[in-house]
Amino acid sequence: MTQVRGQGTGPGEDERDRAATVRVFIALAPPDEAKAELARELGAAYDAYPRLRWNRIEDWHITLAFLGELPAATVPLLRPPLADLAASRGPVELALRGGGHFDGRVLWSGIDGDLAGLHRLADGVRTVVAECGVPLEDRPLRPHLTLARARRDDPSSVVEIASGLAGFTGGGWRAERLHLVGSNFGRGPGPIRYRDIEAWPFGGH
Numbered sequence: 001m002t003q004v005r006g007q008g009t010g011p012g013e014d015e016r017d018r019a020a021t022v023r024v025f026i027a028l029a030p031p032d033e034a035k036a037e038l039a040r041e042l043g044a045a046y047d048a049y050p051r052l053r054w055n056r057i058e059d060w061h062i063t064l065a066f067l068g069e070l071p072a073a074t075v076p077l078l079r080p081p082l083a084d085l086a087a088s089r090g091p092v093e094l095a096l097r098g099g100g101h102f103d104g105r106v107l108w109s110g111i112d113g114d115l116a117g118l119h120r121l122a123d124g125v126r127t128v129v130a131e132c133g134v135p136l137e138d139r140p141l142r143p144h145l146t147l148a149r150a151r152r153d154d155p156s157s158v159v160e161i162a163s164g165l166a167g168f169t170g171g172g173w174r175a176e177r178l179h180l181v182g183s184n185f186g187r188g189p190g191p192i193r194y195r196d197i198e199a200w201p202f203g204g205h
Helices: 013-019 032-041 043-048 072-088 115-131 157-165
Strands: 021-028 062-071 092-102 106-113 144-149 169-175 177-185 193-201
Touching: 021 072, 021 115, 032 043, 032 092, 032 169, 062 072, 062 115, 072 115, 072 177, 072 193, 092 115, 092 144, 092 157, 106 115, 106 157, 144 157
Parallel strands: none
Antiparallel strands: 021 062, 021 177, 092 106, 092 169, 106 144, 177 193
16 A cells, blocks of 8 residues: 655644545446345344444445555546546456455455456556556455454454355346545544545446
């Protein structure tokens, strides 16, 4: 993650610095029917584990590249090449399937379908980002959809829910738009809030 922070320590400088930066990632979003299908599968878990930090369903996404904290002025530079990339690619056929966890803390749903196509798209996205001069962590793509995060005093809920999701098989769907997403608001102890900065349809859509 690229951290862009001011050097001053005055009481208002951090607020001004945050206003000049945005936390950015590039992602795909499942359609409403696929999200509703998974939400129904999670219904009992929502009731049984209310203390989990559940992500809002409307914020569910598959991250292709996490850019971290960027100067707001950098974001417009990403738009034309990402639009061109989306126009040059066809929709990707995917499905939500199974579940798992990272370190017993982060609950996720797995991704199935055209994973080779998904990886090619992610490689293209990362090439565009690098050509725009934005550094990225060199970490392999692990396609998933983050559902919830456990609190520090709750070591078992995520593991139990992930086990229950193991047999989940969602219907297939087409990822038809490439999303440039910002999360520069809703920071703090509450849930993160995301918004589309812009989204572009894939060619052939």
